Amino acid sequence: MNSLYANPVYYEIAFSYRDIPWEVEVMQKVISTYSHIPVKRVLEFGCGNSPHMEELLKLDYSYVGIDLSPEMLHYSQKKAERLGHQVELHRQNMVSFNLDEPVDFAYTMLGSLYVKNTEELISHFVSISKTLTPGGLYFLDWCVDFGWLADSKDSWTVRQDGITVEVHHSTRLINYIEQTFEENIELIIDDHGTPKRIKQTSIRRAIYPQEFLLIARQQGFEFIGWWNDWDLNSPLDGTEEIVTRPISLLRRR
Numbered sequence: 609m610n611s612l613y614a615n616p617v618y619y620e621i622a623f624s625y626r627d628i629p630w631e632v633e634v635m636q637k638v639i640s641t642y643s644h645i646p647v648k649r650v651l652e653f654g655c656g657n658s659p660h661m662e663e664l665l666k667l668d669y670s671y672v673g674i675d676l677s678p679e680m681l682h683y684s685q686k687k688a689e690r691l692g693h694q695v696e697l698h699r700q701n702m703v704s705f706n707l708d709e710p711v712d713f714a715y716t717m718l719g720s721l722y723v724k725n726t727e728e729l730i731s732h733f734v735s736i737s738k739t740l741t742p743g744g745l746y747f748l749d750w751c752v753d754f755g756w757l758a759d760s761k762d763s764w765t766v767r768q769d770g771i772t773v774e775v776h777h778s779t780r781l782i783n784y785i786e787q788t789f790e791e792n793i794e795l796i797i798d799d800h801g802t803p804k805r806i807k808q809t810s811i812r813r814a815i816y817p818q819e820f821l822l823i824a825r826q827q828g829f830e831f832i833g834w835w836n837d838w839d840l841n842s843p844l845d846g847t848e849e850i851v852t853r854p855i856s857l858l859r860r861r
């Protein structure tokens with residue numbers, strides 16, 4: 609079976625349920641409300657197929673993406689060329705990375721803060737604090753776990769241009785002291801009549817709110833807020849029964 613992150617076309621279909629222009633509007637609102645600096649250069653961690661890139665380029669931002677997958681980076685490069693824009697794409701690990709020039713805004717989408725342990729989580733923040741201009745924001749979509757780590761299952765189907773992708777997402781607790789879990793994403797595909805299966809297994813560390821705040825503060829970030837379901841009118845107060853796609857916001861001091 610192939611790996612999901614080596615198959616950007618099917619990945620893009622599988623996760624195309626998002627309203628990307630609206631999400632970029634929310635990011636714009638966050639920047640205009642909370643950034644202490646003018647924003648020109650934006651950085652995405654685990655950029656993959658760079659779903660938000662086109663909308664960000666339309667708004668005149670320069671786009672920088674970091675990812676480990678050469679196939680994803682190639683796909684994003686071709687997308688930028690089709691759009692007639694130059695972008696910066698780096699094959700680097702978000703755990704520890706280095707850019708020649710600073711960025712004014714950084715973000716991680718769809719829970720893509722891939723760390724295996726506490727040292728890697730701290731290292732991620734150390735690298736960002738060297739890269740993000742003071743006063744700039746770090747925006748995270750679904751990266752903080754507001755529910756206790758539990759075995760979870762979810763599935764959905766997307767049909768697009770003769771391709772049907774059935775997505776099965778599941779998590780399985782590995783160690784509750786190390787807060788590690790296994791994440792499995794399986795795609796069962798019908799590509800114009802040709803069946804295919806793609807799987808991605810990752811070992812990850814859950815990130816809970818208080819440790820997120822502690823590590824971020826220690827690395828020079830201030831906490832701005834967190835909101836339910838990308839809704840800036842729904843700040844989380846910890847009593848919500850259902851938390852979906854929460855966004856969290858930090859600002860570099």
Ligand SMILES: C[S@@+](CC[C@H](N)C(=O)[O-])C[C@H]1O[C@@H](n2cnc3c(N)ncnc32)[C@H](O)[C@@H]1O
Binds near residue numbers: 613658675701718
């Ligand atoms: C769920 S996808 C997110 C893609 C895209 N940002 C989006 O919003 O759909 C996660 C991406 O993170 C990348 N990735 C995983 N671990 C990484 C790491 N340690 N450093 C950089 N990229 C990583 C994968 O190759 C993949 O492209």
